Amino acid sequence: MNIIPNFRTFFVLLLGIFLFTWFALVVFPWLELGHLSPIEEEGSTDITPWDSTGLAHAGEHVYAADGCAYCHTQQVRPATSGADLIRGWGTAKDADGKDVTRRSYPRDYIWQGQTFLGNSREGADLSNVAQRFPDAATLYRYLYDPYVLNPHSSMPEYRFLFVTRKITGQPSRDALVLPEADAPAAGYEIVPTTEAKSLVAYLLSLKKDYHLKPDEAGVPYVPPATKS
Amino acid sequence: MATLFPTTVAPRGFVSTNPDLAAVDASVRVPVMACFLTAVHWMVVGTFLLVYASSLTHPQDTFPILGWFVDLSNNFSMFTYGRVWPAAIDVLVYGWASTAGLGLAAWLLARMSREPIRAPGLLMTGVVFWNLGIAIGLSGILLGDSTGVELLEFPFYASWLLWVAYALFAVWAVGTYLGRRPGHDHIAQAWILVALFAFPWLYGAGSVLLGAPRLPGSGVIQEVIGAWYVHGIYTLWLAPLGLGLLYYLIPKISGISIRFGSKSKVAFWTWIIFAPWTAVHDFVGGPFPAETVTTGLILSGLIFIPVAIIGMNLVSTAFVAEGKQGHHGGVVFPFLVLAAVLFVVAGISEEILSIRSANELLRFTMFRECNMLLWVYGFFSFIVFGAIYYIVPRLLDFGWRSAMLVKIHYYLSLYGILLVIAMLGFGGFMQGNALENPDPQVTIAVAAGDSVSFHIAATMCISLIAIGNGIFALHLGWMLIDWLRLRVRGNRLAAEILLEPYEGDVPSQASEEPVA
Numbered sequence: 232m233n234i235i236p237n238f239r240t241f242f243v244l245l246l247g248i249f250l251f252t253w254f255a256l257v258v259f260p261w262l263e264l265g266h267l268s269p270i271e272e273e274g275s276t277d278i279t280p281w282d283s284t285g286l287a288h289a290g291e292h293v294y295a296a297d298g299c300a301y302c303h304t305q306q307v308r309p310a311t312s313g314a315d316l317i318r319g320w321g322t323a324k325d326a327d328g329k330d331v332t333r334r335s336y337p338r339d340y341i342w343q344g345q346t347f348l349g350n351s352r353e354g355a356d357l358s359n360v361a362q363r364f365p366d367a368a369t370l371y372r373y374l375y376d377p378y379v380l381n382p383h384s385s386m387p388e389y390r391f392l393f394v395t396r397k398i399t400g401q402p403s404r405d406a407l408v409l410p411e412a413d414a415p416a417a418g419y420e421i422v423p424t425t426e427a428k429s430l431v432a433y434l435l436s437l438k439k440d441y442h443l444k445p446d447e448a449g450v451p452y453v454p455p456a457t458k459s
Numbered sequence: 460m461a462t463l464f465p466t467t468v469a470p471r472g473f474v475s476t477n478p479d480l481a482a483v484d485a486s487v488r489v490p491v492m493a494c495f496l497t498a499v500h501w502m503v504v505g506t507f508l509l510v511y512a513s514s515l516t517h518p519q520d521t522f523p524i525l526g527w528f529v530d531l532s533n534n535f536s537m538f539t540y541g542r543v544w545p546a547a548i549d550v551l552v553y554g555w556a557s558t559a560g561l562g563l564a565a566w567l568l569a570r571m572s573r574e575p576i577r578a579p580g581l582l583m584t585g586v587v588f589w590n591l592g593i594a595i596g597l598s599g600i601l602l603g604d605s606t607g608v609e610l611l612e613f614p615f616y617a618s619w620l621l622w623v624a625y626a627l628f629a630v631w632a633v634g635t636y637l638g639r640r641p642g643h644d645h646i647a648q649a650w651i652l653v654a655l656f657a658f659p660w661l662y663g664a665g666s667v668l669l670g671a672p673r674l675p676g677s678g679v680i681q682e683v684i685g686a687w688y689v690h691g692i693y694t695l696w697l698a699p700l701g702l703g704l705l706y707y708l709i710p711k712i713s714g715i716s717i718r719f720g721s722k723s724k725v726a727f728w729t730w731i732i733f734a735p736w737t738a739v740h741d742f743v744g745g746p747f748p749a750e751t752v753t754t755g756l757i758l759s760g761l762i763f764i765p766v767a768i769i770g771m772n773l774v775s776t777a778f779v780a781e782g783k784q785g786h787h788g789g790v791v792f793p794f795l796v797l798a799a800v801l802f803v804v805a806g807i808s809e810e811i812l813s814i815r816s817a818n819e820l821l822r823f824t825m826f827r828e829c830n831m832l833l834w835v836y837g838f839f840s841f842i843v844f845g846a847i848y849y850i851v852p853r854l855l856d857f858g859w860r861s862a863m864l865v866k867i868h869y870y871l872s873l874y875g876i877l878l879v880i881a882m883l884g885f886g887g888f889m890q891g892n893a894l895e896n897p898d899p900q901v902t903i904a905v906a907a908g909d910s911v912s913f914h915i916a917a918t919m920c921i922s923l924i925a926i927g928n929g930i931f932a933l934h935l936g937w938m939l940i941d942w943l944r945l946r947v948r949g950n951r952l953a954a955e956i957l958l959e960p961y962e963g964d965v966p967s968q969a970s971e972e973p974v975a
Contacts, residue, residue, distance in 0.1 A: 235649055238637075245656055245731070252735040253660075256687050256755070260748050261680045295607025298541020304823055308744030312819045314895045318903065337746045340678035345607065348682045350741055352823035352894055353516070353910070355903045383904035385911070387515065387540050388533040 264337045270443075279443070282342040283436035290433025291345050293426045297389070303357045304349035305437065309334040320356035323440035336443050354386055361438040368408065370431045371423050376413050392427035395419055464790060464866045468859045473852040479573050486575035487566055488854045490582040494562025495847050496939075497590045499932050501554025502840075504597075506925045508547035513921050515540045516914040537601040545612045546600040551835055552610060552692065553621065554593045559843040560700040561589065561628055564651050566850055567703055568632055571648050572639030578631055585627035592620030608669045608681075610689050618666045625662065629655060646723055650703035653731055657695035661688055679746050686741040693834040694734035698802070701842035705773050705799055708849060712792050713780030722768045730765035733758050740812040743822060760813040766806030773799035790865045794845035797873060801837040804880070808833055820895055825910060825917075826887025829880055836924065837876045844872070844931065851935070857942045864934045871927030879920035886913025 235241045269278040294300065307321035315321055315334075322332045335358060340346050364370045369380070375393055377384035393407070398420050405428075406420040415421050423431070475481045511528060514521075519529040531538040569576045576582070596617030599605070604614040613621070632655055636648070665688035669681060706723070710716050717723060739747075739755025777796040808830045812818050821827070848865065852858050859865060890913070893906035 235644055235652075241649070241652075244728075245653065248728075248731055249657070249660060252732070253664075256735060256738055256751070257664075257680075257684055260683045260751055261677070263748050265677050265680050267678065296542070296603040296605050297536070297539060298545055298605065298607065300607055300609075301541055301544055306745045308819075312744035312815075313822070314897055317897055317899050318894075319899075335746045337679045339746065343678065345673065346679055346681050347607065348679065348745060350609070350823065350827055351825075352903070353907060381904070383908070385516070385518075385907045387529075389539070390533045391536040391539070 267338045267341050279441035286429050286432040287436040290429035293430040300347040300349045302353035305358050306348045307335045307358050323359045323362040323438050325440045361435045367431050393421050395421050468862045470858040474856050482575045483569050484853050487569045491562045491566050493586045498559035505550035506928050512544040512547050513918040556839045563846040568635045572635050581631045585624045588620050588624035592617050611665050647703040647707035650699040654699040661691040686738040690738040697839045715780050717772050718775045719771050726765040726768035733762045737809050743818045756813050770803040791845050791849040794841050798841035805833040805838050820891040821887050824887040824890040825883045829883035860937050868927045868931045875920050875924035882913050882916040
């Protein structure tokens with residue numbers, strides 16, 4: 232059982248094996264997918280995907296710190312592996328109001344400072360959450376008390392993202408509209424904190440309502456020739 | 460079963476009959492005990508956090524106290540599920556498993572080098588920094604500085620401390636290995652060296668490339684590195700540390716050399732070639748290069764070769780020992796045998812995930828938790844229990860206080876972990892069946908409803924483990940207090956403890972010669 236006849240040989244073998252797996256598992260995908268750029272949409276001068284706002288990028292930190300990714304994924308698998316498309320997680324309406332239903336491609340993530348593909352679906356996939364919750368007010372209410380909008384929800388309440396304060400002068404534009412049970416005392420209002428605002432801005436940026444060709448999965452990108 | 464545990468434990472007489480080994484044990488006493496004690500402390504903290512986090516996953520009327528937990532989690536950011544769950548896992552992986560792993564690696568390396576260690580101060584400084592890093596990292600996660608990357612949640616201001624601590628440890632470890640007395644080589648050394656080599660690579664690459672700023676413009680490559688890191692921690696850091704201890708202690712305690720020992724080299728090399736590929740279990744169907752996924756599934760499926768050989772090596776040796784001698788050889792052996800069995804079970808769960816259709820079904824379910832708990836709580840915890848039960852008496856020359864407490868701890872942990880694996884494994888299949896149901900009427904709410912009862916069961920099983928762990932921690936504390944009293948106050952207590960009649964049904968100590 233003398234497995235180390237010579238420390239140098241042992242070390243070189245070990246290093247070789249580690250380098251091999253490192254290259255095959257990390258460096259090779261990085262060479263293939265690490266430098267994707269947006270593409271021009273057919274028939275227009277728009278590029279897709281596009282970057283989200285600064286507030287949405289700030290929201291990534293709230294998403295990370297409060298651990299949303301431990302229950303929610305942000306990836307839609309193709310119809311050949313799983314029922315994600317049947318659950319409607321890959322569907323969003325494009326600018327013309329037509330449904331775009333598709334899987335996620337690596338190019339969808341190029342603008343995200345941090346990606347949250349996730350490994351657990353205690354909750355729904357959030358790839359197209361902005362399609363299902365189109366406005367901030369609904370998302371605030373959902374974060375404050377999920378049961379109001381979804382009696383079957385097992386999501387925790389995120390009340391610490393909101394503050395209750397006395398109304399002075401005009402009521403806030405962002406104040407939550409809540410049913411009796413949750414409503415604050417008269418003369419008080421519940422408003423989102425900066426963290427809640429950035430988190431909601433981030434969630435509203437999650438929408439894959441543009442087309443990517445199926446071969447965008449892993450093919451190195453060649454920029455289209457400049458149109459004349 | 461009757462002979463699985465002795466009814467009494469020896470109060471004294473643990474020092475190795477080999478004067479060289481006795482000198483080695485005496486020299487590592489302080490740093491290794493520091494590792495073990497802080498590890499047990501983190502085990503208590505982590506287990507408590509895990510019970511709390513797990514109980515938040517089901518409806519709040521299941522337990523009386525739960526309404527209070529839920530109020531806490533709703534209104535205070537540091538008690539929310541998304542912070543406590545990663546905090547619990549990180550404390551268990553780094554605080555409990557890795558700290559104890561450092562301790563047992565130090566002990567094994569020192570023992571196998573056959574020389575009293577040099578520079579214990581270096582090792583102690585490392586242990587202090589390591590624990591400081593975990594304490595700061597835990598606070599960081601709870602206060603909202605988590606990076607949100609699985610197993611790398613510790614913010615930068617904590618992770619650099621772990622990095623410094625590990626560097627100090629590694630300098631010491633390499634020095635100890637190179638300064639060994641020639642002619643004492645053992646396969647356990649190879650396993651320990653792999654772990655010591657893998658950790659800086661994993662942790663360095665993981666925390667640099669996924670820290671802030673991240674690898675620029677990388678998109679999904681972050682997830683590739685993340686998956687490589689998570690599975691690397693299980694298969695290239697924890698698994699080799701544990702296997703090193705098993706390959707050393709199982710033949711030593713049973714007095715029987717490893718069965719099929721000539722194959723253990725094959726197991727060693729095939730494991731480090733194939734095991735890292737379990738990372739692609741997190742890629743199936745996702746936005747990743749298809750060829751990497753396909754290759755990875757095949758290669759990770761091939762871990763059945765090392766898993767089968769290691770199972771044959773360790774488990775069959777244990778059963779032969781039992782058959783020949785009619786006993787397991789004291790309180791340590793049952794823990795080690797169970798660790799070996801759970802290693803095989805963890806390997807089987809990885810095998811299941813390497814089948815594409817099974818992976819698609821189980822990919823986003825609680826089966827993944829089952830897999831994680833199998834590595835961290837199942838396999839590696841039993842390694843550490845066995846290591847502490849074996850090593851601490853040899854370091855202190857002082858026996859465990861009660862065979863009954865060891866027995867209770869063993870059975871609570873055994874049934875706790877087996878039930879939690881069964882619940883999360885089967886629950887994963889049920890949840891997956893709902894999630895992947897082609898009927899559009901079956902929504903995510905149905906899947907969540909299917910999984911609730913398994914979450915409740917899992918919380919109860921984790922509580923069982925927690926009680927066992929608590930008994931273990933109290934037993935260790937009791938032993939230390941008696942040992943301290945003996946050292947401080949001396950004779951009268953010594954007479955009470957040491958001169959009480961002892962009907963040892965523990966077998967005489969196995970030969971201290973390396974069984975290789």
